[in-house]
Amino acid sequence: MSEEALTKVSYIFPNGDKYEGGCGRSASGAMVRKGVGKHTSANGIIYTGVWQEDKMCGRGTLQHLSGARYEGEFNDNMYHGTGTYTFPDGSSYKGHFCHNRLEGKGVYTDSQGRVWMGDFHGKAALGLKMQHTS
Incomplete structure (x- = not known):
């Protein structure tokens, strides 16, 4: 074709x-x-x-009314691949997504600027490590 x-x-x-x-x-x-x-x-x-x-x-980029924003890869209308999701409070997750869920290695930055790294699996993130700043 x-x-x-x-x-x-x-x-x-x-x-x-x-x-x-x-x-x-x-x-x-x-x-x-x-x-x-x-x-x-x-x-x-x-x-x-x-x-x-x-x-x-x-x-692509998807901007929600709440102020949440996703920039990254999509597949079949879902977050799928690598991307960054910014929450309305300014916190963010940068890493892998699978069918709209956090999945795999990623970095979460909370609204106070603390950085957490590790493996994410949907709502679970066991064994996260906080990045220490000097």
Whole structure:
């Protein structure tokens, strides 16, 4: 199957969501978000990044209304790969994600600037070590 040229679109969905960016035909012939684009939901959540077959897939940034923000890799509309999640209180996690969950080696910086390193598995993070500063 040859790579087709993408069309640039600006589209407003019936629910009020907006999309500006690449668009192309799926395997079934439907027009889908593809390539780089920006999707703004009616309630203000913004994703800017790569789309594949109408899903967030590749590098991108997702900004939530709460102030939380994820920058990194997506697959099938989920945080998947390496990235940084910044919480509304300013704390952050930088490391690996698997299906929207913290998974593997990572670094958590709390809202006071203390840095914790170790292995993360969803909500569990056994054996974290605090980085000491001089």
